[in-house]
Amino acid sequence: MVAGVIGAAGYAGAELVRLLAGHPRVRSLSLGSVSLEGGWIQNVYPNFLEKVSYPLEKPEEVVASSDVVFAALPHGVGEPYAKTCLEKGISFIDLSADFRFDADEETFKAWYGKGYAFAGLRKHSVYGLPELNRDRIKTLAAAGPVIIGNPGCYPTGASLGIFPALATGLAAAGTIIVNSASGVTGAGREPQKASHFSECSDSMSPYKVGAHRHCPEISRNIRNMAELFGREAPPLVFTPHLAPMNRGILSTIYIPLADEWQAARADSVSTPRPPSGEIEAKALEIREVYAAFYKDEPFARVLPQGVMASTGRLRQSNFCDISVNLDQGGSMLIVVTAIDNMMKGAAGQAIHNMNIIMGFDETDGIGAIPALF
Amino acid sequence: MVAGVIGAAGYAGAELVRLLAGHPRVRSLSLGSVSLEGGWIQNVYPNFLEKVSYPLEKPEEVVASSDVVFAALPHGVGEPYAKTCLEKGISFIDLSADFRFDADEETFKAWYGKGYAFAGLRKHSVYGLPELNRDRIKTLAAAGPVIIGNPGCYPTGASLGIFPALATGLAAAGTIIVNSASGVTGAGREPQKASHFSECSDSMSPYKVGAHRHCPEISRNIRNMAELFGREAPPLVFTPHLAPMNRGILSTIYIPLADEWQAARADSVSTPRPPSGEIEAKALEIREVYAAFYKDEPFARVLPQGVMASTGRLRQSNFCDISVNLDQGGSMLIVVTAIDNMMKGAAGQAIHNMNIIMGFDETDGIGAIPALF
Amino acid sequence: MVAGVIGAAGYAGAELVRLLAGHPRVRSLSLGSVSLEGGWIQNVYPNFLEKVSYPLEKPEEVVASSDVVFAALPHGVGEPYAKTCLEKGISFIDLSADFRFDADEETFKAWYGKGYAFAGLRKHSVYGLPELNRDRIKTLAAAGPVIIGNPGCYPTGASLGIFPALATGLAAAGTIIVNSASGVTGAGREPQKASHFSECSDSMSPYKVGAHRHCPEISRNIRNMAELFGREAPPLVFTPHLAPMNRGILSTIYIPLADEWQAARADSVSTPRPPSGEIEAKALEIREVYAAFYKDEPFARVLPQGVMASTGRLRQSNFCDISVNLDQGGSMLIVVTAIDNMMKGAAGQAIHNMNIIMGFDETDGIGAIPALF
């Protein structure tokens, strides 16, 4: 099989190249780049020297020569290629936001500033979060070529930390808060002030507080999962931060617990006390709920109690690590998830989607053992 | 004046030495260390060579030769020195937790595992957060020698972000969530797995979720400030994280807004929309409330709207930077504070307390312009 | 095949586990740890959870159940296991220094402080730098079980940068200087002051100047390669540094050029001038000499002219990247090599040795495409 990558010269594109070049079911690649057309991928990324060697061609040529096409393009420019792929009869896996909102063009327009070029394509598209939509992806793929709206990085880690609480009724109706910290690769390959080493190293800060495009995506995922289980979707507050590291997103998620899941408070004192045995037992019980929810998922790893999710333990892995905790008062569930933003948060998940569409083993090409450093 | 430092060989102690050696009202230092007694501070910290040169003596000798004593000791061992200082008639500024809980020995015991050695000392002690207790510090100091319970690092940044909302009625009764990330100097000088470079660099993770000793301290500060203004204290959830940087604590604080302060939601759609002009106006209005609250404080810096608090902009400064934001729904106040954990979070604040006690200019010795990198 | 790892709980051991667990010719592992015996590897390194699960057993049990044994132990304690392996008829790949000096016990003793336990084992041992000793490794392995003295991390990167210059007569008789910077994983898993984040992050410094144990190892490699080609071995100066990064060693190597290889100086001016076209042409010519020397080596990657060796481009790869440069005067060859110290500098090279001994494809299990970040 030939896998095509449009936008191969960006960070997500190059990560796709790395993974696809080692994928057991992919025979060769076809790479496209508008800005670097005419060059070679191994000259743009010398880490590929002597391992991966492909010219960077026009996107149209990539579509023509591929059996599946990945697009790692800016938002709002890839729809024509999606259309051509469908017409040619091959699937299109889009890492931009263009297909993440399905038919809800209004929300897309509100956050991304322009409408859909070919709105009708959404009849063939599905939001590619396997833990939410695996069945829809499979059903659609069984019927013909499909367009995947590959999820955003923050929404992936946030949603996986919230889903079990929604599905099982752990979550009360109160606002869910997602506090996330991302590594700098999330800012992409283009140098800019925010990702200039001297500005961001050895420092932490938030950005786009109350105004990040991934907020409506997480919110929509919450609503969809809640609907699946006949529950009401709680409101969401989301704050992204930039952390001085390369890969990884850590999301600390605060979910008010439904009354029946709260551990009894030590109400006689108003000042917090260290967690009681009862609280620890309740946390463990909730951890088991999470583990049961994800028991068949290859990439959602619910950690043993006491092991905290840590981005450094996941580099270059497609896992989403999940640790389940309670606050000392017993009424707030604190779920912490970690992903590699370039893997489960981008290229790895895109290949997961390809594996599902193509009927490959879901872990093909993305099953690497997480490295130590 | 001679300033004494017990525990001078630890990180907080050495930062005290650096600051006191440059303090315009301090003539000389007297340094103590139990573990390194007999050595010299400039051999332990070669950055001091040719600038600071003092022997490390027994704590008793430091008390005997000083006009004020700072203690940067482990929790639970400094009370005898505090007692001796009072008897000698000099003030004692304690960077441990021993005097942070005033007469509430039960809470101290619950979190630190042992009771007070000399409970009666609390008649002479005060929690040294100037923005909360300046008047009490001054009153007590006017009456004789005083013991300062210098605040913990997380509680300083968290409390300063919450106080104006409590004092002015911005905060509703709902749970306040403090999500903090600390640099690794907060872990102190003793090598350990969590602060081993290969384990913590290029990585983020939480620790002691729902179980950190600074939780009851923040909670008590909230209660005290609420009481001052006749309001009810909201519950608190606090989660600390370790970030791959040296200095700094960033605290992202979620405060549910009282109804009258909420910006109108765009209720017709359930999916979040980018912040409206009304929300931006409301955020600016709340920012002015914060700025007014701190207008006479030398170290609380409320940032202009749109400038985000960032730990990298505060290194070696005693400022607490505060940025004020609203979520896109208009009902949650998101305050972000940044401090240098070794300065406003430890040694700088301790010297601020000394300045207040001694009647010096409050910024003496701790007024450095924040460096760029 | 069962691969055994003694000392599996250290960093090099755990990296061996990660690689061997993904090795296509290894059926299962047997892991040993003295200090953590009774535990499980995935509890010591939670990155292994759901991917690798083995108990940590006594070293003797590992030897008993394995078909080949890797030892990642401190220097001077592994010889008895090597002896047992030979007696049992299986090969022993030692990552300590115990077998790096062959029969030269004097040098070993001078630098490591103790003599050999079983000196006679050196009849069956070989220094496992494939680019130097592949034939000897194969010959010895053909005759029976073999002991590999797996090279030190610095000596690997340094030697590969020097070999072609020695072999081809590029090097004059003058002193070769190796200036190396290592990531902190090289200091191992045990927390200590030098690898404490607050001490080493955002900072560079040298250590053991003129006194590092890898100096005699590099020097001996130089001598052996020079002898192979009937040349005199030049003297060596070696300085290691600690750099604030996790993986990687960058070695900048200064080799005085033999007269016939020098580019003509612009002798009319004593002040340096930018490199002339002639110097650039000569540098390219020498680059071709290097490329030819390594043309059949799977892990020595001579970079195109103008592409500089960079440790960040090699993370988790077994490549040694080599860039070839001339100083602006045309008389000094400046070779820069980069390796991942845990891969080509330790575990990767050990598995390369296993592949050679066992007759596997040399890249089996260690052929990963270098990641971008």
Add this chain to the structure above:
Amino acid sequence: MVAGVIGAAGYAGAELVRLLAGHPRVRSLSLGSVSLEGGWIQNVYPNFLEKVSYPLEKPEEVVASSDVVFAALPHGVGEPYAKTCLEKGISFIDLSADFRFDADEETFKAWYGKGYAFAGLRKHSVYGLPELNRDRIKTLAAAGPVIIGNPGCYPTGASLGIFPALATGLAAAGTIIVNSASGVTGAGREPQKASHFSECSDSMSPYKVGAHRHCPEISRNIRNMAELFGREAPPLVFTPHLAPMNRGILSTIYIPLADEWQAARADSVSTPRPPSGEIEAKALEIREVYAAFYKDEPFARVLPQGVMASTGRLRQSNFCDISVNLDQGGSMLIVVTAIDNMMKGAAGQAIHNMNIIMGFDETDGIGAIPALF
């Protein structure tokens, strides 16, 4: 006194602002920026908020309103301002390369690509390395306004490590090698690929090998110092590297020792041995030569034997730390110097020059105690 800074919005300019705003002899500042004219310095660098507040004006206005002018401009554009300053009768301290090469326009042209605009200005200019040229600076300043060619960052650390060896005859005639690693602030404020966090963090690499503009500057310094003491100047090889840190340059300098200074080799073995007592004694002896050479210098700090120069120990200090070592063979002097590239390597040294010209105490405004982290 009013101090003017042209190019105040760049990193070196902003560091000048930070230092001058705290300088005891400077009453106020006048700041200029071509690209950000009309803005305010505290909006460009929010770390200055509430501490430093100045508009960014046209360079001509800065010259008109100042008593001394610093220029932190790109190479080749500042000469007209220097000319105007001289005409106005005030001194001009230039942080670009324009005045570093004195009358040697040929060398400047060869490396910087253009000639001098007003060559005659060099009659009034002096290379501002106080440890080399203090007397000339003072003599020139006594006669009227002066132009300072403030040294490059690498040349400062490199030259200070070499000078004592040249002056005292320690150095033989052989090539001196300077291997330097710089923090990323050295690349300036403009985002670019080399300083993009994802490209340079957690990684080391060299750049401009054999082709860096600071090579002729170091070489000229060597020649000038050698001439002062009637010695021959040895050739130079210089290699810069980029290290993943903010501030700091570490230079490891290899100086072949004159025969009479060599410690006796252990000639009976060709393989290196750990340093003998004789070598350690000789290293200490040479350390005393260095200490004596710099005994009156306020910013050259020769470290005690066994303490290694480390950039992390010098952040925001104007010191140049120097450690003196011998290789294990006793014939190569290995001097390691560390500076803060923004201080002694740029803005700090510029202010040192101002202090000398103006007759202030040389440490005024730049005497901060080095911080711990």
